[in-house]
Structure formats: C-alpha cells, structure tokens
Amino acid sequence: MINLDDTKIEKIKKIKLLIMDIDGVLTDAGMYYFENNIEGKKFNTKDGLGIELWRNSGGKTMFVSGEKLNLLQKRAEKLKIDYVLLGIKDKYPAVKELLDKEKLKIEETVFIGDDINDLGLLKQVGLSVCVADAVDEVKENVEIILTKKGGEGAVRELVELLLRYRK
Secondary structure, eight states, rough: OOOOOOOOOHHHHHOOOEEETTTTTTSSSSSSEEGGGGGEOOOOOOHHHHHHHHTTTTTTEEEEEEOHHHHHHHHHHHTTTTTEEEESSSHHHHHHHHHHHHHGGGEEEEEOOOOOOOOGHTTTSEOOOOOOOTTHHTTTOOEEEEESSSTTTTHHHHHHHHHHHHH
C-alpha cells in the first residue's frame, strides 16, 4: 500500500480527469508482431475494470499516446474513454488545448506515464504518477511511484488509490 502525505491527498481530492499513456502503462511495453504485418498489444483486464470504476465514480478518462493504431482506438471505445489523443508526440500542448476546450483545469488532472516522452505532461498536471518499471528519469520527476508495473494492473492500483482518498 502506498502511503501519502496530506499534500498529495489534497491533490487527489481535486482530480476529475485520469490521463493515461498507453504503451508501458496500460501495456507491458511489448510490441507483438504477427504475420500479415499485424501488430498486437497485451492489455490487463484489471486496468479495464479500474477505468470502469473510475468512470462510475463520476471521473473522466483520457488516453494520450504517441502511437496511432486502430487497436488503440478500439480499446478506447471498449473502455468508453472520454477523450482519445493518438499520434501525439508533444503531449502537454495537445492535452492543454483539450482541457481549455472542455473547461477543465490542469490541477484537476492526474497523469500516469512511464518514459521520457511523458515528462513534459507529467511536470504540468495536478498529480504526476508513474508505473513501477518507469525509467529512472521519470521516477525522479513524479509525485507517486506505483508498486505495479505497466500492463500488470498499475492503472487499477492508481484508481483504487484515487477512490480511497476521494470519498
């Protein structure tokens, strides 16, 4: 169990939007290639249920990824993700534009990432989180390091943490 100080708990109470990187967070960062140039990714169903629990609590969800694959869009549709930004290399400006449009404040967001391409957004959000197997530079720049690895229930762990302190 992750113990949080009062400052982080106060930040959690403000969170309205859960922003998730995909590769290395919702997946194990593996790239699976099959015949006929088909690419696959392994997702964890515990994360899927965690996202549903977050949504059922009134929270909004967002996927933001540098990848732009149909299978990511399909996963987003299955999970009923509110906002999907795919093919985004510089994540913060794209997320900020969407937040402004939707009248959400950056301090009302939590972002879970794992690699250096997530740092720009991690340094701006209301609460920054990474998976247990994130790269060291990310771990040095976030407020919470989860105990679960990407693709192994890290998003579910984060949702349970958020819901525990939001009540």
